[in-house]
Amino acid sequence: MVKTAMTSASNSDNNFKEVEGKPTSHQNFMISGHGHSSQPITSHKLNTENYLQWSQFVKLFIHGHGKIRYLTGAIPRPQGAVLIETWEVENAMTMSWLINSMEPKISKTYMFVLTAREI
Numbered sequence: 520m521v522k523t524a525m526t527s528a529s530n531s532d533n534n535f536k537e538v539e540g541k542p543t544s545h546q547n548f549m550i551s552g553h554g555h556s557s558q559p560i561t562s563h564k565l566n567t568e569n570y571l572q573w574s575q576f577v578k579l580f581i582h583g584h585g586k587i588r589y590l591t592g593a594i595p596r597p598q599g600a601v602l603i604e605t606w607e608v609e610n611a612m613t614m615s616w617l618i619n620s621m622e623p624k625i626s627k628t629y630m631f632v633l634t635a636r637e638i
Contacts, residue, residue, distance in 0.1 A: 565621040577620060581613060589613040589635040596634075610635055 561576035563569055581587050588594040589610050597606050613635040618626045629638045 560616050560620040565625055567625075573620070577617065581616065586613045586635075592634075592636040614638060 560580040561573065563573055563576060565573040578587070578590075581590060586609060590613065594606065596610075597603055614629075614632075617635060617638045618629055621629070632638055
């Protein structure tokens with residue numbers, strides 16, 4: 520069974536629905552294997568000369584994995600303990616995609632930011 524956050528619900532356990540046997544997605548969170556990809560975002564790592572091309576590849580990749588709202592800030596850090604863990608995992612995954620798609624001299628600048636949106 521998969522627990523999924525309801526988008527209009529408050530932060531208590533009875534505000535989750537259980538779905539058996541298949542990944543589920545909602546407006547705010549996606550709890551499934553779909554968003555967890557080990558493939559690189561792009562073969563074009565961000566450098567000092569390719570920002571426009573790189574940013575388009577990154578946006579397409581992240582949007583295609585259902586995580587674009589972490590970049591736009593549309594999914595703020597939730598207050599409920601159950602939701603925080605999911606948010607932190609998905610935010611960290613999005614951050615790692617971004618940082619790993621940059622050349623080291625650029626990525627080291629973003630190693631200590633707290634959200635994907637800050638990157």
